[in-house]
Amino acid sequence: MANKNLSVWTSIPFWRRSAAWVTGFASILLIWLTFDTLGQITMGTDDDLKNGVTKRVPAATVINYKIGYEMSTKRGHEVPTIGEKEPFFGKEWSADDAADLLHLGKLTSQTKNCMNCHTLLGNGAYYAPDLTKAWIDPAWSKTGPMMAMTGKSTKEEAIAEFLQHPSTYPTHARMMPELGITADEAKGLVAFLKHMSSIDTNGFPRNFGKEEGSTNAH
Amino acid sequence: MLTSIKENHLTNKGQELGMMYFRVAIILFGAQLVMGLIAAIQFLAPGFLFELFDFSVARMVHINALVVWMLYAMIGATYMMLTDETGHEGVAIGLGKLGFWLLTAAVTVVVLVYIIVQVGPGTEASLWLIHEGREYIEAPRWADIGIVVVVLIFYFNVFATYMKGEKTGIMTVMVANLLALAGLYMAGMFYTDNISMDQFWWWWVIHLWVEATWEVFVGTLAAYALIKIIGAKREIVEMWLWIEVLMLFGSGILGMGHHYFWIGTPEYWWEIGALFSALEPVPLIAMFVHVLYDWGKEQGIAEGRGETASVITNGPAMAWIVTNAFGNFLGAGIWGFFHTLPQVNIYTHGTQFTAAHGHLSFFGAYATILIGMMYYGLQRAYGVQRMKLTFKSKMGIFLTTFGVMGMTIALTIAGYEQVIVERGEMGATWNAFFVAQNLPWYVQAQMWRAIMGVVTLLGFIYLAWDLLTIGKVSKEAEA
Ligand code: HEM
Ligand code: HEM
Ligand SMILES: [Fe+2]
Numbered sequence: 133m134a135n136k137n138l139s140v141w142t143s144i145p146f147w148r149r150s151a152a153w154v155t156g157f158a159s160i161l162l163i164w165l166t167f168d169t170l171g172q173i174t175m176g177t178d179d180d181l182k183n184g185v186t187k188r189v190p191a192a193t194v195i196n197y198k199i200g201y202e203m204s205t206k207r208g209h210e211v212p213t214i215g216e217k218e219p220f221f222g223k224e225w226s227a228d229d230a231a232d233l234l235h236l237g238k239l240t241s242q243t244k245n246c247m248n249c250h251t252l253l254g255n256g257a258y259y260a261p262d263l264t265k266a267w268i269d270p271a272w273s274k275t276g277p278m279m280a281m282t283g284k285s286t287k288e289e290a291i292a293e294f295l296q297h298p299s300t301y302p303t304h305a306r307m308m309p310e311l312g313i314t315a316d317e318a319k320g321l322v323a324f325l326k327h328m329s330s331i332d333t334n335g336f337p338r339n340f341g342k343e344e345g346s347t348n349a350h
Numbered sequence: 351m352l353t354s355i356k357e358n359h360l361t362n363k364g365q366e367l368g369m370m371y372f373r374v375a376i377i378l379f380g381a382q383l384v385m386g387l388i389a390a391i392q393f394l395a396p397g398f399l400f401e402l403f404d405f406s407v408a409r410m411v412h413i414n415a416l417v418v419w420m421l422y423a424m425i426g427a428t429y430m431m432l433t434d435e436t437g438h439e440g441v442a443i444g445l446g447k448l449g450f451w452l453l454t455a456a457v458t459v460v461v462l463v464y465i466i467v468q469v470g471p472g473t474e475a476s477l478w479l480i481h482e483g484r485e486y487i488e489a490p491r492w493a494d495i496g497i498v499v500v501v502l503i504f505y506f507n508v509f510a511t512y513m514k515g516e517k518t519g520i521m522t523v524m525v526a527n528l529l530a531l532a533g534l535y536m537a538g539m540f541y542t543d544n545i546s547m548d549q550f551w552w553w554w555v556i557h558l559w560v561e562a563t564w565e566v567f568v569g570t571l572a573a574y575a576l577i578k579i580i581g582a583k584r585e586i587v588e589m590w591l592w593i594e595v596l597m598l599f600g601s602g603i604l605g606m607g608h609h610y611f612w613i614g615t616p617e618y619w620w621e622i623g624a625l626f627s628a629l630e631p632v633p634l635i636a637m638f639v640h641v642l643y644d645w646g647k648e649q650g651i652a653e654g655r656g657e658t659a660s661v662i663t664n665g666p667a668m669a670w671i672v673t674n675a676f677g678n679f680l681g682a683g684i685w686g687f688f689h690t691l692p693q694v695n696i697y698t699h700g701t702q703f704t705a706a707h708g709h710l711s712f713f714g715a716y717a718t719i720l721i722g723m724m725y726y727g728l729q730r731a732y733g734v735q736r737m738k739l740t741f742k743s744k745m746g747i748f749l750t751t752f753g754v755m756g757m758t759i760a761l762t763i764a765g766y767e768q769v770i771v772e773r774g775e776m777g778a779t780w781n782a783f784f785v786a787q788n789l790p791w792y793v794q795a796q797m798w799r800a801i802m803g804v805v806t807l808l809g810f811i812y813l814a815w816d817l818l819t820i821g822k823v824s825k826e827a828e829a
Contacts, residue, residue: 144519144585147592154596158603165622173546173614188614189546231543238543240472242483248406253613254700255549256485259393259405261783262700271780299401304784306396309404317472328545334620336612337778338696 178227181214188332192230195220195326201268201340209335220326221288221319230323237324240317249308252328254336260308262337266291267322267329270341277303291325292318359733362433364440364507369731370450371426372724374457376814378419379717381461383807385412390800394793407468410481410488411461416712417486418457423720424567425504428524430727431574432508435524436515442507449503456496460489477541484548486556487538494539501532519588523595524570531563546614553609560711561630561682562602568678568719569594572641572671575719575726579668580661582644590640597633605630611692612699620692627690631683641675664729665739666820669747670722677714677751685710685758697773702795703765710758713750724817732821735828742816749809756802764795 140146176187181194198215217224225233241247247256250263261269270276272287281301284290294301295318298308313321360366388408391398399408432440440446463480470476481488489497505528512525538555542548573591576582607623645668648661662668685707689698698704729737768786776782786792 142589144589144592147589147596148519151592151596151599155599155603158600162603162606165618169550169610169615169619170547172616173544173550175544188616189544192543235543236472238545238548239474239477239541242541243470243472243476243480245406245410245469245481245483245488247483247485248409248488249404251700252545253549255552255609255613256700257406257409258700258702258705259389259409261780262778265778266780269780304788306784306787307400309401311469312471314471320472324545331546331614333612333614334617336696336699337773339777341779342777 178230186214186332190214190327190330191227192234192323192327193225193227194330195230195233195323196224197330199268199326199330201265201329207335209338210340211332211335212330214330220323221286221292233320233323234327235320236317237320237322237327240313240321241324244311244313244317253331253333260306263325263328264331264333264337265329265340267326268341271303288319288322288326291322295321360731362439363443364429364432364446364511365727365730367443367446367450368426368429369727370447371422371429372727374454375419375422375426375720376724376817378415378422378457380810380814382412382415382419383803383810385409385415387800387803387807390796390803393796394800403465404468407464411464413486414464414488415461420564420712420716420720423723424564426727427571427720427723428504428508428528430723430730431520431524431571432511434578435518435521435574436511438511438515440507441510441514442503445503446507449500452496453500456493456500460493463490464488474541482541484538484552487535487552491539494535497535498532501535505529505532518584519591520570520573523566523591527563527566527570527595531559531567534558534563549613550610550615553606557606557609558603560715561605561627562599564716565598565602565633565678565682566595568674568715569598569637571719571723572637572674575667575671575722576641576644578726579664579671580645580648581663582648586644587640590636594633594637594640597629597636601626601629601632608690608692608695611695624691628687630690631679631687634679634683638675638679641671645672663735664726664737666737666743666747666816667722667725667729669739669743670718670725673747673751674714674718674722677710677718679714681707681710681712681714681758685762697769698765701765701768701773702761703769706758706761706765709754709761713754718751721813725820728817728821729824732825734821734824737820737824738827740816740820740823742812743820746809746813746816750806750813751809753802753804753806753809756805757799760795760798760802764792764799767792767795 173189175192176185176190178191178193180187181191181197194214196217198218200213200215201210202213203209204211241252246252246263249257249260251258253264254262271278272290278294278301279285279287279290282290282293284293292315295313296315297310299310360369385408388399388403389405389412392405392408429446467480470480478491481490508528509525512521534555537551540551569591573587576587577584604622605627607619608627610619610623652659652661689695689703689707725737767789771789772778772782772786776785
């Protein structure tokens with residue numbers, strides 16, 4: 133077949149060359165798009181935040197600001213909003229300190245293996261709630277149950293307390309275990325969660341926290 | 351299988367080394383299933399081993415054992431076919447054996463650390479010594495480096511043998527594809543504080559492995575196996591192989607966009623990911639047709655010659671390869687397509703639906719054909735002319751396949767419940783998550799998953815038992 137070809141469709145060299153061209157073309161396109169994407173998902177700077185420049189992934193100092201998640205009619209889905217300043221663990225964090233705190237938090241999220249129970253940005257395990265928008269989850273708000281339960285007066289302190297002793301504050305039979313998280317690591321993790329909630333995820337998850345009702349479904 | 355090397359009908363050292371890799375692979379497969387069952391039980395009885403051996407630990411070992419046993423079996427299968435394809439006895443196989451022992455020692459230490467140490471403080475040292483906490487590629491940094499070294503040895507064996515021997519189409523694809531497969535691992539070896547950047551590169555390893563390079567690897571294995579097991583013509587399987595490479599890489603490389611919908615990456619991935627990943631099932635259909643068509647054709651030609659016997663010289667291997675053709679198409683093609691469009695994925699992303707797809711695809715596309723290659727290795731090791739399915743082979747293949755299919759259906763139902771209630775009705779909060787998790791139908795589905803998991807484990811026991819005994823049994827039957 134290969135030597136006496138009746139048709140190009142049964143020619144091995146033809147398919148080999150086509151395979152090489154298609155693979156090469158797809159790879160080049162991927163690399164080109166990768167460069168563009170990397171530019172767009174590189175963390176912004178503190179100045180971007182001060183000047184109101186919107187970045188898909190803001191600087192670590194975003195922890196100094198109020199974060200929301202609002203419908204954008206222009207984009208047709210919800211987007212994170214960065215509002216006025218608010219203290220985080222009682223103070224405003226400098227660019228360096230905020231970066232260090234986020235570093236500790238992200239590192240701890242890996243060494244404590246959050247991703248093998250939870251999803252982060254929707255990727256990971258399906259045993260526990262998605263953490264993408266955990267920072268703005270209604271349960272942690274002033275009207276939610278968790279601040280009272282942990283006896284803390286701010287959201288960040290409540291989450292940090294929970295992370296250090298999760299099985300002391302259970303809300304469901306399926307509990308989060310003690311992972312030996314220290315007070316510093318817990319602060320870092322809260323910064324990591326707050327930072328993650330400010331990332332522009334193109335509207336995932338949809339309708340987050342909008343529905344307060346319950347369901348009669350089975 | 352234990353005595354397969356001493357028995358030694360193997361004609362070359364590469365095949366011996368291949369059998370060594372297969373043995374570790376099957377042990378790790380067993381460990382994978384036990385860990386999966388622990389995790390599945392924890393869904394139903396969350397107090398089970400709580401704060402002793404938590405879900406995260408069981409799941410990490412479950413999916414790591416999965417990835418490692420498959421890589422072991424892939425390396426084993428490559429050593430198996432090396433001399434057959436190149437006509438050369440193999441360069442520096444002794445060094446390859448050293449690599450095997452290094453890798454196996456490293457894997458043992460890594461697993462023991464996962465199980466005993468479990469988590470470390472939030473320091474760089476934990477990433478170096480304990481684990482990196484990134485799904486599927488959790489191996490600590492020291493092991494990453496070890497893996498790279500051993501893979502370099504393995505690649506040297508393959509590449510040098512290829513250069514000295516005959517350069518068939520199958521081997522050419524193998525050599526090029528393995529380079530990409532090994533190189534991609536390095537995209538997952540660095541740390542960043544930016545979670546979007548982290549996941550962007552993480553998918554380069556996971557997606558470009560399972561939906562590009564591993565699929566092409568399966569294509570080369572199937573090509574080789576069809577020649578050996580049913581006597582398919584090389585010209586035909588090699589032409590198919592190039593067409594498969596074209597379609598798999600053509601769709602799979604840019605299909606990666608289906609993981610870039612919601613992780614902080616720009617919107618244009620919606621269109622690119624949807625378009626290319628929607629094409630990914632096409633080569634899987636082609637591979638399915640190819641296996642069944644060649645089988646029918648070879649049998650027809652044999653019957654035309656007046657032969658009555660089956661053209662299949664290895665019943666269990668062929669049974670697993672046919673299961674692969676179905677499983678790859680169903681698990682990756684159909685179950686993948688279900689949730690690959692952004693309009694659907696915004697709701698299904700990160701739910702039990704994903705887990706349903708993950709199980710059927712890994713089992714259907716990879717476990718099946720790799721087990722088939724183990725049977726083929728045994729046939730060669732024992733010098734058996736015709737290997738027939740035993741009762742144990744049949745129970746093994748039936749129960750594992752039925753079990754995984756059952757788990758997939760259960761998880762799909764759980765996924766529907768979760769998607770509609772947690773994501774659709776209630777907006778994905780902590781509370782919404784648990785309302786969905788506690789729905790009676792959801793709990794029932796989790797129960798069925800656990801039951802079907804036990805069925806899968808039973809099938810595995812038959813399978814392992816068969817692998818241990820079939821060589822001797824077939825040999826005696828022929829004598
Ligand atoms: C005894 C049978 C098995 C049981 C009980 C089982 C159970 C589980 C459980 C509980 C999880 C965690 C899912 C979650 O995060 O919610 C999981 C994940 C996973 N398992 Fe299994 N499993 C079994 C067999 C297998 C087999 C045979 C394969 C493939 C060959 C497999 C591949 C996977 C994969 C790829 C994941 C990750 C899925 C994802 O993140 O989407 N499992 N399994
Ligand atoms: C043999 C080939 C394949 C394997 C082994 C495989 C395996 C997996 C696994 C394990 C995951 C979950 C990853 C995680 O833990 O987050 C996943 C996700 C996904 N797969 Fe596949 N897959 C294959 C082919 C395909 C194909 C052909 C398609 C599309 C047509 C597809 C579409 C998807 C999508 C859209 C997701 C993301 C799910 C989510 O958003 O949660 N897959 N795949
Ligand atoms: Fe993918």
